[in-house]
Amino acid sequence: MSNTIEIIKNHRSIRQYLDKDVSDELIDEIVKAAQAMPNSINGQQTTVIVIKDKEKRAKLAELVGNQEYVAKAPVFLIFVMDFYRTYLAGEKTGFKQVIHEDIEGVEAGSVDVGIALGASIIAAESLGLGIVPIGGIRKNPAEVIKLLGLPKYTFPMVGLVVGYPADQSHQKPRVPFDSFRHNESYDLKAIENSIAPYDEQMSDYLKDIGRYEQEVDWSTLTSKIYQSVYYPNVKGAMEKQGFTTKE
Template identity: 80%
Template structure:
């Protein structure tokens, strides 16, 4: 097993950080790793905003759902779906951009951001840093857009807290591997059979780390969340940015 794979497989989210700055050189290495990743048609539909300002991090921590580690960690990265750059290319060439007016554009941009985020997590952890992605950047998107000065045809998709870990945290179990990896076609029977096993594993994990009173198994947790659209402001905010999903 090589070192890169070992680092990836040992991933865990970190929410407690040392009061220690992360040098710009390391942040640049992380973001250059993200930029080097593949993207749709080389359109490069992603940008990253580095936030270090204390007051801005405090405001973002509030906007993402009062997640205090966003404010306490030294660096917060915001990954932006970015069709503004490609729009400018169209203005230059006279070839009007329309991809941002279709769901295909949002899908392509989302994939680009996801690949960039994954690369950033691996790069950061290879440097001895800890991370935790923040989907809550979409909780109050219009305020985030204003705070970060995002132009039309862009949208804040996900954040990433970066810092030196104060503790190693616990590695959360994943769904059974044979329900994640499918051979040739999707195996619904394996997935259906795996859910009870995974719920039992999560119950044991939560008991072992002393959080069984605060949290519950996977089925109950995801069902509680997914019985509603938990970031209902996204749809209108996306439309206001000129992005459509027709």
């Protein structure tokens, strides 16, 4: 088994960090790994903003839902879906860009950001760093857009805390593998049969780490969250950025 695969399989989210700087050389390696990834039509519709300024990290920690590790870790990367670059290409050539007005554009940009994020995670962990992705970057998108000076046709999709781990934390169990890998077609039974045993496994895990009272199990946590749109400001903020997604 390759060392890279072992690093990936050993992933865990880190929320406690040492008070130790991460050099620009290492940050560049992480961001270059993200840039090297495949992307739709070579449009390269991802931009990574590196935040090291202490006051800005503190403000972002507040905006993403008071997640203190955003402020405490030395580096916060923000992955931006970026169709401004391709818009400028269209201005240069005279071919008017409309992809940002359709859900296909949002899907293509989201996939590209996700691929870049994954590469950054693997790169960071291979360098002995810890990470935790922050979807809360979308909690107050208008404020984040203003803070970062984002132009039209861009949107902050996800953040990534990076630093030296103060501990290794517990590795969270995943759903049974035979409900994750399906052969030839979608396996309804594998999904249906996986939920109860996975809930039991998650309950044991949550008891071990002292979070059982808050979360109970996988079904309880996810269904509580997904009974509402937990980042309701995204749609309006995206429309203001030019992502109008035609009906």
